[in-house]
Amino acid sequence: MFENVKEIPGDALLALMVAFKNDPNPNKIDLGVGVYKDDTGLTPVLNVVKKAEAFLLENEVSKGYIGATGSPELGPLLQKLMLGDNHPLITESRIATAQTPGGTGALRVAGDLINAVNPAARIWVSDPTWSNHFHVFAGAGVEVRTYPYYDADQNGLAIDAMLEAIRQIPQGDVILLHASCHNPTGIDPTAEQWDQISTLVAERSLVPLIDCAYQGFGEGLEEDVYGLRTLLSQCPEALITTSCSKNFGLYNERIGALSLVTEKAEHCQRAFTQVANCIRANYSNPPAHGAAIVTTILSDHALRQQWEQELADMRQRIQRMRNELVSSLQSLNCNRDFTFIAQQKGMFSYSGLSKEEVLYLRAHFGIYAVESGRINIAGINDQNIGLLSEAIHQAIQQ
Numbered sequence: 001m002f003e004n005v006k007e008i009p010g011d012a013l014l015a016l017m018v019a020f021k022n023d024p025n026p027n028k029i030d031l032g033v034g035v036y037k038d039d040t041g042l043t044p045v046l047n048v049v050k051k052a053e054a055f056l057l058e059n060e061v062s063k064g065y066i067g068a069t070g071s072p073e074l075g076p077l078l079q080k081l082m083l084g085d086n087h088p089l090i091t092e093s094r095i096a097t098a099q100t101p102g103g104t105g106a107l108r109v110a111g112d113l114i115n116a117v118n119p120a121a122r123i124w125v126s127d128p129t130w131s132n133h134f135h136v137f138a139g140a141g142v143e144v145r146t147y148p149y150y151d152a153d154q155n156g157l158a159i160d161a162m163l164e165a166i167r168q169i170p171q172g173d174v175i176l177l178h179a180s181c182h183n184p185t186g187i188d189p190t191a192e193q194w195d196q197i198s199t200l201v202a203e204r205s206l207v208p209l210i211d212c213a214y215q216g217f218g219e220g221l222e223e224d225v226y227g228l229r230t231l232l233s234q235c236p237e238a239l240i241t242t243s244c245s246k247n248f249g250l251y252n253e254r255i256g257a258l259s260l261v262t263e264k265a266e267h268c269q270r271a272f273t274q275v276a277n278c279i280r281a282n283y284s285n286p287p288a289h290g291a292a293i294v295t296t297i298l299s300d301h302a303l304r305q306q307w308e309q310e311l312a313d314m315r316q317r318i319q320r321m322r323n324e325l326v327s328s329l330q331s332l333n334c335n336r337d338f339t340f341i342a343q344q345k346g347m348f349s350y351s352g353l354s355k356e357e358v359l360y361l362r363a364h365f366g367i368y369a370v371e372s373g374r375i376n377i378a379g380i381n382d383q384n385i386g387l388l389s390e391a392i393h394q395a396i397q398q
């Protein structure tokens, strides 16, 4: 069976992670894969997570299966986090949530669900988007198309081209929108642009799939769901994929969720049986530990406050590094304007560096960025920012 199987290239981002690890340069800098790092370059376990785990170690009574759709407490807690307390979708029972293995698991179940209930539907993703979106939806048998998003000349959102493309998407298709902290560009729509996008998505009878992987990493827990709430206020149906990897620092626990929003409560109950069926046919039921951590934190007042503080610390450190990179490059009199980096949101920045410049940084300084020019701002710290700025200054003069 395997004699003539051809090799396929792995994920370029994960390959970059390995290349960084193998580089002996003591001053190397990792701006590649999207994980948060603190000022010492580590991806720490949050203190609040350690507290929740200590509680679970004492109090957990069973390792029994938790069922296809996972923890029954997780869904309502995540719904409130995204929508706010007493949101009409919650009080009207028009939203149902299944726990999934990470945001990626949620995206895959969403793809399987789309394929099961409307096999003709395509999914439209931004150009560019997180590369795994293509793999996940193709794997689920859903055709992926793109709409314009990035304006390279302005280093901003190509809003006119985006709206024009959305006007052409056939009714009933699914459109994926990043709730905040767009991966890879770091460019999010403004509130006014979200209003325009939402009105159009509703007018065209498209189903928004809102990928919410960075709530709290941009401007704040509330601010980062402005677009999500606006879309849900206008569109009768939607899908939301949530990841707790970044905002709880639970990357390898694989914790996320898929929420289904329907026009009527009875549609929700029926469609949710399809969600459960997709999960059963795939991995049967999700791992329990990450959900237990998240529910422990979100349902306890003191733990929740501590989590919000630790999340704010991560967010503020990223913003500080954005500002410092911009001023550091300015003080070197770089002949290129990088001020847009301070305006972008979340961990990622489309820096505008060309592939040649990225490869120059890697070869000459052991600085690892993605060839598209994407840099992970969380990889910058007080110790390496001087070297990084000098290196960028040199790379763009080549």
Ligand code: PLP
Pocket: 034, 101, 102, 103, 104, 105, 130, 178, 183, 211, 213, 243, 244, 245, 251, 255, 256
């Ligand atoms: N969606 C986006 C936009 C992402 O950047 C990521 C990144 O990791 C995910 C989803 C998936 O996250 P998870 O690690 O929870 O599967």
Ligand code: TYF
Pocket: 011, 013, 014, 032, 033, 034, 035, 130, 132, 183
């Ligand atoms: O874009 C990133 O860097 C993150 C992490 O296959 C990631 O979203 C990257 C690739 C991948 C899984 C996660």
